[in-house]
Amino acid sequence: MALLIKNGEIVMVGARERADIFVEDETISRIGRNLEVPPGTETIDASGKLVFPGFIDPHVHIYLPFMATFAKDTHETGSIAALIGGTTTYIEMCCPNRNDDALQGYELWKSKAEGKSACDYAFHMSVTKFVKETPGQLRQVVADGTASFKIFLAYKNFFGVDDAEMYQTLRLARQLGVIVTAHCENAELVAQLQQKLLSEGKTGPEWHEPSRPESVEAEGTGRFAAFLENTRATGYVVHLSCEPALKAALGAKERGVKLYIESVLPHFLLDKTCAEKPGVEGMKHVMSPPLRAKKNLGVLWSALDRGLIDTVGTDHCPFDAEQKLLGKDAFTNIPNGIPGIEDRINLLYTYGVKRGRLEIERFVDAASTRPAKLFGLFPRKGTIAIGSDADLVIYDLDYHGVISATKHHVNNDYSGFEGMVIEGRPAVVTVRGKVQVKDGKFVGERGRGRMLKREPSYF
Numbered sequence: 395m396a397l398l399i400k401n402g403e404i405v406m407v408g409a410r411e412r413a414d415i416f417v418e419d420e421t422i423s424r425i426g427r428n429l430e431v432p433p434g435t436e437t438i439d440a441s442g443k444l445v446f447p448g449f450i451d452p453h454v455h456i457y458l459p460f461m462a463t464f465a466k467d468t469h470e471t472g473s474i475a476a477l478i479g480g481t482t483t484y485i486e487m488c489c490p491n492r493n494d495d496a497l498q499g500y501e502l503w504k505s506k507a508e509g510k511s512a513c514d515y516a517f518h519m520s521v522t523k524f525v526k527e528t529p530g531q532l533r534q535v536v537a538d539g540t541a542s543f544k545i546f547l548a549y550k551n552f553f554g555v556d557d558a559e560m561y562q563t564l565r566l567a568r569q570l571g572v573i574v575t576a577h578c579e580n581a582e583l584v585a586q587l588q589q590k591l592l593s594e595g596k597t598g599p600e601w602h603e604p605s606r607p608e609s610v611e612a613e614g615t616g617r618f619a620a621f622l623e624n625t626r627a628t629g630y631v632v633h634l635s636c637e638p639a640l641k642a643a644l645g646a647k648e649r650g651v652k653l654y655i656e657s658v659l660p661h662f663l664l665d666k667t668c669a670e671k672p673g674v675e676g677m678k679h680v681m682s683p684p685l686r687a688k689k690n691l692g693v694l695w696s697a698l699d700r701g702l703i704d705t706v707g708t709d710h711c712p713f714d715a716e717q718k719l720l721g722k723d724a725f726t727n728i729p730n731g732i733p734g735i736e737d738r739i740n741l742l743y744t745y746g747v748k749r750g751r752l753e754i755e756r757f758v759d760a761a762s763t764r765p766a767k768l769f770g771l772f773p774r775k776g777t778i779a780i781g782s783d784a785d786l787v788i789y790d791l792d793y794h795g796v797i798s799a800t801k802h803h804v805n806n807d808y809s810g811f812e813g814m815v816i817e818g819r820p821a822v823v824t825v826r827g828k829v830q831v832k833d834g835k836f837v838g839e840r841g842r843g844r845m846l847k848r849e850p851s852y853f
């Protein structure tokens with residue numbers, strides 16, 4: 395199966411050129427002007443359109459038992475939504491809880507994706523306790539091609555690790571050459587503040603943010619950095635949401651701590667007033683770290699544009715309105731999460747690139763190239779180069795639309811970004827040379843996605 399993409403303008407980190415791309419056997423074999431191709435080659439005319447490397451979402455939840463329920467997507471629905479939005483690879487958090495066996499959890503998470511995902515995928519392995527079996531189990535997981543871990547400083551007694559467990563995990567990660575991603579909030583402060591607020595009769599979703607204020611995240615970020623500093627491991631803060639946490643992370647980087655920063659889509663576009671809406675409307679906007687005071691949004695955009703924030707993920711995690719209502723009597727029972735897997739690229743492009751907040755090559759870097767580099771997928775993914783997988787997004791700059799749950803493909807009855815305008819969307823999306831999406835429709839092969847095996851590289 396050969397494919398020619400003609401006349402598009404390729405946009406990558408450090409390069410922008412008009413050229414044709416020829417694909418054979420799933421990978422890019424030639425790039426140049428006026429390529430001669432064999433008869434019968436499928437040809438797509440990309441005149442007037444941009445061609446990006448397939449986008450990578452470094453932080454999603456598809457299968458997730460959490461807060462007495464399950465996130466709504468399957469790999470079938472989640473991957474189709476991802477592809478329609480231009481994401482050709484996602485990295486899912488494999489999240490067995492403290493009471494689960496880690497290896498059984500890992501196999502369970504893999505089984506949910508295998509043969510179901512229409513895009514390629516990988517996992518971050520959560521370490522939710524550190525017991526005597528843990529080092530051997532984690533070595534097996536790394537040998538299986540999952541070369542990144544996740545720890546939670548939050549969610550005490552469920553996903554959360556204590557400081558001793560964090561130290562052990564980072565020491566092992568350092569030995570294994572594995573990067574450790576971390577949810578940085580102080581679990582004890584969150585637990586105490588939640589109880590205080592509830593005891594004062596403050597039960598609505600508007601109290602979620604005050605139960606985990608910016609200082610709680612800044613403390614978690616700073617503590618994670620200190621543990622990295624003293625173990626010489628490499629870390630990655632997930633979903634950094636506010637200026638005090640950013641300062642803690644950047645201060646650590648200045649001292650030479652090996653630390654990378656991710657922020658996620660909702661924190662660039664939504665603020666805490668969304669979660670202050672009464673009833674279920676507010677609950678739909680509950681995630682952790684919470685949506686913040688509006689002044690943080692400009693800080694995050696600026697840091698992203700300057701490359702101080704490395705990557706943009708989504709923390710995609712769909713719970714529907716009925717599930718959100720589990721928290722109608724106490725905000726502590728609202729399942730945390732906002733879906734975003736389908737909207738990340740179009741919203742970043744519209745509100746970042748088009749509005750002049752984000753330089754276009756940095757956009758490609760943050761949403762594709764840097765996640766590929768940080769998580770061992772480069773140059774197979776994250777670039778348009780000879781030998782790379784032909785994951786390509788042909789982007790239509792003339793498209794105008796409005797985000798709505800009535801039209802989206804995520805398996806959820808609301809969108810966190812309802813009513814927002816988008817100016818641009820993928821016209822064609824390929825995964826390893828096969829057209830999977832055309833003009834907002836999935837036209838490809840279900841279950842075609844492969845688990846991407848990754849080598850440790852942080853030695």
Ligand SMILES: [Zn+2]
Pocket residue numbers: 453454455487709
């Ligand atoms: Zn997450």
